[in-house]
Amino acid sequence: xxxxIIIAVDGRPESRDAVQLASELAAATGAELDAAAVLDYSPxxxxxxxxxxxxxxxxxxxxxxxxxxxxxxxxxxHRLTGPSPAGALSALAEELKPIMVVLGSTHRxxxxxxxPGSLGDRxxxxxxxxxxxxxxxxxxxxxxxxxxxxxxDGRGESAVALAFAAGIAESLxxxxxxxxxxxxxxxxxxxxxxxxxxxxxxxxxxxxxxxEGAAAFPAIDTETSLLAGDPAATLAAESDDLDLIVVxxxxxxxxxxxxxxxxxxxLTREAAxxxxxxxxxxxxxxxxxxxx
Numbered sequence: 001x002x003x004x005i006i007i008a009v010d011g012r013p014e015s016r017d018a019v020q021l022a023s024e025l026a027a028a029t030g031a032e033l034d035a036a037a038v039l040d041y042s043p044x045x046x047x048x049x050x051x052x053x054x055x056x057x058x059x060x061x062x063x064x065x066x067x068x069x070x071x072x073x074x075x076x077x078h079r080l081t082g083p084s085p086a087g088a089l090s091a092l093a094e095e096l097k098p099i100m101v102v103l104g105s106t107h108r109x110x111x112x113x114x115x116p117g118s119l120g121d122r123x124x125x126x127x128x129x130x131x132x133x134x135x136x137x138x139x140x141x142x143x144x145x146x147x148x149x150x151x152x153d154g155r156g157e158s159a160v161a162l163a164f165a166a167g168i169a170e171s172l173x174x175x176x177x178x179x180x181x182x183x184x185x186x187x188x189x190x191x192x193x194x195x196x197x198x199x200x201x202x203x204x205x206x207x208x209x210x211x212e213g214a215a216a217f218p219a220i221d222t223e224t225s226l227l228a229g230d231p232a233a234t235l236a237a238e239s240d241d242l243d244l245i246v247v248x249x250x251x252x253x254x255x256x257x258x259x260x261x262x263x264x265x266x267l268t269r270e271a272a273x274x275x276x277x278x279x280x281x282x283x284x285x286x287x288x289x290x291x292x
Contacts, residue, residue, distance in 0.1 A: 003031040004098040006129075007075070008038060008089055011062045014104030016069055017134035021274050022102040023070050024145060025132070028172045031099055033075035036092055037062045038085040055081075069139070093129045100130040100276060104138075130164060130278040133268060145172050149242040151235050151267075152178040154209025157248030157280040164278045165246040166217045175221040178213050179238055180206040181231040232266035239271040246276045 007022040009015040019035075026033050037059050059079045066075065080088040093101055150165045152158045162178065169176050182203055203226070210224040227234050239245050247267060268275050 003029060004034055004096050005029075005031045006034045006036055006089070006093060006096065006098045006101045007066075008101065008103050009035050009062055009066055010037060010039070011058075011065060012104070014134075014136060015062075015065070016104070016139035017136060018102045018104040019066055019069050020139040020143075021132060021134040023073055024143060025100070025102070025168070026073075028145065029099065029168065030171070033073065034078055034092075034096060034098065035063060035066050035075045036078040036080055036089055038080040038088050040083065040085055098129050100132050102132045102134065104134050105136040130276055130282060132274055132276045134274050135272065138274065143243060145243045146174050147177060147241070147243050148172075148174050149177045149179055149235075149238060149245040149273075150213075151181075151231075151245070151247040151263075152210065152213050153180050153206060154213065157278075159213075159248075160280055160282055161246045161248035161278045162213055162216070164276070164282065165244075166220060168244070168246075169217075169220050174243070175223070176214075176217070177238075177242065178210050178222065178224045179235060180210050180224070180226050181234045182206060182226065182228045183231050184229070232263045232270070235263070235267050236270035236272070239267075239273045239275075242273045244274050244276065245271055246278060248278050248280055 005022050005026050007015075007018050009018065022033060025031070039055070039058070059077075063077050078092060080092060082088045089101065148165050148169050150158070150162050152162055162176075165176060168174070182199070206226055210226060214222040214224050225238070227238070235245065235247070245267075247263075268277065
């Protein structure tokens with residue numbers, strides 16, 4: 001079965017960032033591209049042909065921009081309308097089962113930083129597929145995608161994220177960096193657990209998880225880092241030296257949807273490189289975790 005990547009486009013400059021990232025990932029993985037133009041649209045209560053013509057023209061302009069930005073890149077165009085752009089895009093993802101959906105950041109974000117916006121928030125909170133978000137201004141420079149970071153602590157969602165990232169790394173010939181973060185306990189928790197050796201035990205568990213994670217994919221050049229600090233802020237800071245960062249999310253419901261925790265929610269707003277959030281129960285072709 002052919003792997004697919006959906007790009008969400010709407011004609012804004014931020015769509016260029018999504019097209020750039022999706023084109024790079026498609027070239028690396030061999031996936032086919034689906035460009036989805038999603039418009040918040042409700043039909044008029046009366047027939048008005050000029051309105052329908054204007055709508056078709058608007059769609060055409062969006063896809064002309066995609067073609068102009070990525071000449072020679074083949075994609076399937078999808079014209080989606082409805083009162084919920086996120087719902088329409090999620091429905092398309094349910095149908096096509098892509099290896100990921102790629103979005104641009106909101107125009108309110110800083111250049112070079114990820115900020116998903118309302119559509120990204122809806123998909124990250126309830127979409128069936130991994131979601132990739134390109135930083136604002138990503139299309140204005142070239143990228144090698146040589147260093148892929150993974151937020152990793154050995155638990156189920158991070159194991160799925162690692163397997164997904166490993167699939168991309170193998171396609172790209174890229175290296176992996178597994179990053180675990182030892183968070184500071186709250187003042188109340190610290191008073192209770194400090195005498196029990198909590199921090200030492202957690203550090204030992206994370207060190208073991210990192211070693212096992214690195215050993216799981218011996219064909220990939222992998223390094224590990226165990227850092228201390230606020231997890232979201234630490235991962236965001238490390239993203240300055242990465243070309244891509246992949247994190248897992250909690251899963252819920254029969255459709256294997258994503259549910260962000262506080263760490264991922266903050267990371268998707270502060271990362272300096274493209275960020276991919278993978279639902280815990282993702283079982284697509286780029287993710288084949290063992291023993292999870």
